Amino acid sequence: MQALAFEFEQALKNMDRVTAQQIIEVASADNSAMRCVDQVVLPALEQIGRQWEQGTASLALVYMSGRICEELVDRILPPASAQRSRQPKSAIAILEDFHVLGKSIIYSTLRASGIEAQDFGTVDVEKLVEKTIANDIQILLISVLMFTSAKRIKEVRDQLKTRGAATRMIVGGAPFRMDDQLWREVGADAVGTNSAEALQVTQQMMEALS
Numbered sequence: 001m002q003a004l005a006f007e008f009e010q011a012l013k014n015m016d017r018v019t020a021q022q023i024i025e026v027a028s029a030d031n032s033a034m035r036c037v038d039q040v041v042l043p044a045l046e047q048i049g050r051q052w053e054q055g056t057a058s059l060a061l062v063y064m065s066g067r068i069c070e071e072l073v074d075r076i077l078p079p080a081s082a083q084r085s086r087q088p089k090s091a092i093a094i095l096e097d098f099h100v101l102g103k104s105i106i107y108s109t110l111r112a113s114g115i116e117a118q119d120f121g122t123v124d125v126e127k128l129v130e131k132t133i134a135n136d137i138q139i140l141l142i143s144v145l146m147f148t149s150a151k152r153i154k155e156v157r158d159q160l161k162t163r164g165a166a167t168r169m170i171v172g173g174a175p176f177r178m179d180d181q182l183w184r185e186v187g188a189d190a191v192g193t194n195s196a197e198a199l200q201v202t203q204q205m206m207e208a209l210s
Helices: 002-013 017-029 033-053 059-076 101-112 125-134 147-151 153-162 174-178 195-209
Strands: 090-095 117-123 139-144 168-173
Touching: 002 017, 002 033, 002 059, 017 033, 017 059, 033 059, 033 101, 033 174, 033 195, 059 101, 090 101, 090 125, 101 117, 101 139, 101 168, 101 195, 117 125, 125 139, 125 153, 139 153, 139 195, 147 153, 147 168, 147 174, 153 168, 168 174, 168 195
Parallel strands: 090 117, 090 139, 139 168
Antiparallel strands: none
């Protein structure tokens, strides 16, 4: 899978959708869709994100590679359409990042598993707090790609506490894989380093709140 992740990264850098799709088809043929995403798509995308932070990749590459990945992931991990049961209110958001793939993957995974989460899209700290309170969200999943965005999660936590919200926060994204204690520093309740972990933690929180 590591070799496929490298080949996939090169295809993204070349904006080669055809080759990228072929790699995903090969990877998902012998593995679950979730494993394909976690071990091929995410590593490639995170590497491109790191290169952007280091100044060796353009923002256009980050954006376009994300769009390509979104299309491919939707093919192997489509959102479920089954009717949802009553459950604690949950939502997912991207905090001040350009990249939406991580959120899209988790959102699709949650829905495919029967969890009805609201999609807040890309928001800043203030808007995220307002949406969380206005919708009485009990479980909030926050996805980030950049370290600077991850650090701002603490502001979300502090503002929610100030306003009396008892929302539980699950965080995920590249910064939390590089620093396994960062989620504690930003005041999150849990971390999901991949889609499977994010789903498991969300399910556990929902069971505790039900």
